[in-house]
Amino acid sequence: MTQKQRLFFTAEMCLGMGSIMSFLGNVMATGFQMTTLSNFLIWWVPTIFVAFAYNLLVASKVTNLLIKHATQSMISQVKIQRRTVLIRSWTMIIIMCLSMSSFGLLISQTLLVMPIDALIWIWGRSLILALMVRAVIVRPLAKKGLALLTMN
Numbered sequence: 489m490t491q492k493q494r495l496f497f498t499a500e501m502c503l504g505m506g507s508i509m510s511f512l513g514n515v516m517a518t519g520f521q522m523t524t525l526s527n528f529l530i531w532w533v534p535t536i537f538v539a540f541a542y543n544l545l546v547a548s549k550v551t552n553l554l555i556k557h558a559t560q561s562m563i564s565q566v567k568i569q570r571r572t573v574l575i576r577s578w579t580m581i582i583i584m585c586l587s588m589s590s591f592g593l594l595i596s597q598t599l600l601v602m603p604i605d606a607l608i609w610i611w612g613r614s615l616i617l618a619l620m621v622r623a624v625i626v627r628p629l630a631k632k633g634l635a636l637l638t639m640n
Contacts (some may be wrong), residue, residue: 493634498543500633504626506539506588507532509618513592516613531595539588547583551576581618589614 489497514528555575559568589611593599599607 493638496637497630497634498548499540500630501622501626502539502543503536504629505584505618505622506536508621508625509585509588509614510535510592512617512621513589513614517596517598535588535591538591539584542587543580543584547580547587550583551579554579581622582615585615585618586611 510532511528514524518524518527555572558575559571562568562571590599593602593607593610602610
C-alpha cells in the first residue's frame with residue numbers, strides 16, 4: 489500500500505470507527521435520548537480529528553516499532569507480510585480502542601472519578617464492540633473506498 493493509500497485508508501477507518509463507536513458509547517452511557525444525539529453531534533468532529541491525529545502521531549508509530557522488532561530476524565517476505573498484517577491489525581485496534589474510550593470518558597468528565605473495575609469493564613466492552621464494528625462494517629467499506637481510489 490502506498491503512503492497516499494495508507495493515509496486514505498486510515499482516514500476512512502478513523503471516520504467510520506470514530507463515528508460508530510462514539511455513537512454507541514454515548515448510547516450505552518446515557519441511553520437513547522435527544523441529549524445523547526446532541527452530545528454525539530457536538531463531539532463528533534473533534535473526536536474524528538483526535539482519532540486521526542492520535543492514529544498518525546502515536547498508534548502508527550507504536551505499531552511500526554512493534555512490527556520492526558517482531559520481523560527483524562525474519563527472512564521470508566511472505567512470513568514478514570503475514571506477521572506485519574497481524575501485528576498492525578491487533579495493535580491498532582487495541583491502542584485506538586483503549587485510547588479513544590478513555591478520551592470519551594475524559595470529555596464526559598467520568599474518567600477521573602470512575603472505579604478501576606468499571607473502567608476495565610468499559611474498555612473490554614468497547615474492544616469487543618470495536619472488533620465487531622471493524623470486521624462487519626468499517627473495514628469492508630474502507631477497502632471498497634480504497635479500491636475506488638486506486639481504480640482512478
